[in-house]
Amino acid sequence: MEQYTGKSIYKSVAIGPVYFYSRGEQQVKRCKAEDSQAQLERYETARDRAVEELQQLYQKALKEVGEVNAAIFEVHAMMLEDEDYNDSVKNIIFSQQVNAEYAVAVTGDNFAQMFAEMDDEYFKARAADVKDISERVVGILSNKRAGSSIGREPVIVIAKDLAPSETVQMDKSRLLGFVTELGSSNSHTAILARTMNLPALIGVPVKEEWSGKLAIVDGYQGILYIDPDEETLEKMRKKQQEDRERSRLLQQLKGRLTVTPDGRKINLYANIGSVSDVAAVLENDAEGIGLFRSEFLYLEKDTYPTEEEQFQSYKLAAEMMAGKKVIIRTLDIGADKQVEYFHLGQEENPAMGYRAIRICLEEPEVFKTQLWAIFRASAYGEIAVMYPMITSVEEVRRIKAIVEEVKEELDARNIPYKNVEQGIMIETPAAAVISDMLAKEVDFFSIGTNDLSQYTMAIDRQNPRLDAFYDPHHPALLRLIRMVIDNGHAHGCWVGICGELGADLSLTKEFLQMGIDELSVAPGMVLQVREAVRKAE
Known part of the structure; x- marks a missing residue:
């Protein structure tokens, strides 16, 4: 049994197999492009399609996690329409005579680094957002899309990091919990986890070799167990049952007055x-x-x-x-x-x-x-x-x-x-x-x-x-x-x-x-x- 400690986002227990989610970040090649105007048009078409996809994601998130948590996709769409971002892509395409994929990837990296180096925590959090939207556009341009499928069985998703768009696209009926190495308790993904009442940990040094192994996310203690022994497994199953019973008992308080003894x-x-x-x-x-x-x-x-x-x-x-x-x-x-x-x-x-x-x-x-x-x-x-x-x-x-x-x-x-x-x-x-x-x-x-x-x-x-x-x-x-x-x-x-x-x-x-x-x-x-x-x- 392996045991790792992280920071808990939501206090609950999940037991199930690990699905190691890899974003599969695309390797973007720099290619010489003589027709810069054609590359700019390719970019603009891909950008407009990305905006449409984000609007669809907003509608999906609106139904599943509410307006406040869905708002991030409107923010992403606005970032794609930002004048500075678009000017940077255009400038790289024309000044360096390169393909649109490369111009978008470099712009994404540059903007993400700029945000990450800011002192303000809000702007630091935008670094992941600008990377997310850039990868979406590159995926459209290259016709190589990173999917958010997590298979057909309920799983605990473990990843280096998760973008909000990836979280929302996952099938909630098959999602038992989250564990990530990066991210903060104020990230959009953490907020979504709390909204969906899913146990989640951040700050855990994740390993791809865990994929398929049985794991336990203990959101109360902030502990991830990989290949838990029978004693730990039994204890956590009991805790899960207690949670379900407690939830059932709390339902009986509906309609009661909030009054002291x-x-x-x-x-x-x-x-x-x-x-x-x-x-x-x-x-x-x-x-x-x-x-x-x-x-x-x-x-x-x-x-x-x-x-x-x-x-x-x-x-x-x-x-x-x-x-x-x-x-x-x-x-x-x-x-x-x-x-x-x-x-x-x-x-x-x-x-x-x-x-x-x-x-x-x-x-x-x-x-x-x-x-x-x-x-x-x-x-x-x-x-x-x-x-x-x-x-x-x-x-x-x-x-x-x-x-x-x-x-x-x-x-x-x-x-x-x-x-x-x-x-x-x-x-x-x-x-x-x-x-x-x-x-x-x-x-x-x-x-x-x-x-x-x-x-x-x-x-x-x-x-x-x-x-x-x-x-x-x-x-x-x-x-x-x-x-x-x-x-x-x-x-x-x-x-x-x-x-x-x-x-x-x-x-x-x-x-x-x-x-x-x-x-x-x-x-x-x-x-x-x-x-x-x-x-x-």
Whole structure:
């Protein structure tokens, strides 16, 4: 038996034969080409076909893993239409008089290296994307396509790395789990694995010789077993059975109240990225939506979404939730969420730069367009709105003044709306420390523990080199959370948590002791958190 340790992406167990997936990267030959115009036309034809394929992949992913996770294929299509990328291919074809395959391969390598050498983790992740799209075009040009077939039997797919397009094209009914050597926990493939509830490990030194051997992926301990002995196999089979039984028992919590043994009711909501995620909210019996990440409406488009487009999305969510609360967070772009048409530019430290509410206050027409849509949708359900990255009372007062202008303009247009609850995200230490002052201005707080953690500890949570230093249970962070809850309650605000810690079952009891009113978690965690609340003493 061989045993390897990696970083777990999803906590579950898979047992089955290994399928070693090799991308079969094509060896591209440099060939002299006298007719450069003909080579350019070959490239443009292949590029257009690649864009069509990516659009088909987007539709397939949309059905299987939702709009947010499918968006990567729209990004890939946009990258293929990027002016700099296309100019590079054209320049190599004409200046070096070479074949289109070679020009695309060199452009892909150059752009991938450029992204990989950037300090920003978001742009580093784009290196794999540009390689993926370049290989797709080369495959079309050479008529040699790397397939994503994994055979007819259920298998554990092991690979050096997996591009999102490869993952989506695999037959999900035959996919037991993933193990890769490269990639990060924030990669698109990792997100897809979590969405599909598949155990996955990254950072494992994989070997092609494992192909066909029996393996176990232990997503709880982050261990890969190759040729496991009978004792290990029996133990993992038992763990699998326990998982299935636990899932069955959790289903019995549907329709039950999220209430502590001493009778205290907690509002248990779910986080979503788009309207398509509402189905998972309803399936998992969440009591509302505690975080609608509205920025995905902007990330998925190549220009500003209109008031009507946003209104239709918010209205649909409100109608589908049928009177249950839907809390929409206003635009939160910047940092790792870049939108090209905003022209935000490069920043030395984007996490602390021009982002979220700062953009909205500097560009009030963009902000007003979103607020018009939100308030219009409020007539169709129970909508609330919250504002991200607040650091001062003055910001909140400026927001409230803009909201009053929005209401006046809706009145002038004879459009009905409700006076919705308005809250703020507490995700900066500044907001936590002055939460007693902020509570006098708003109806509720939602603690964004992801950003609050990294700002409190001065640690970039997307940097894998800092994993050893990152402590999501740091006493300073927990003290800030308690302070926010106490200050909110003292001034009439209800307080919730919508960051990752909301689903940390080891902290559920502590949050209840602090007096938290609401927890908003990934849809798949709703029933587990409900169980933890109902058992908490």
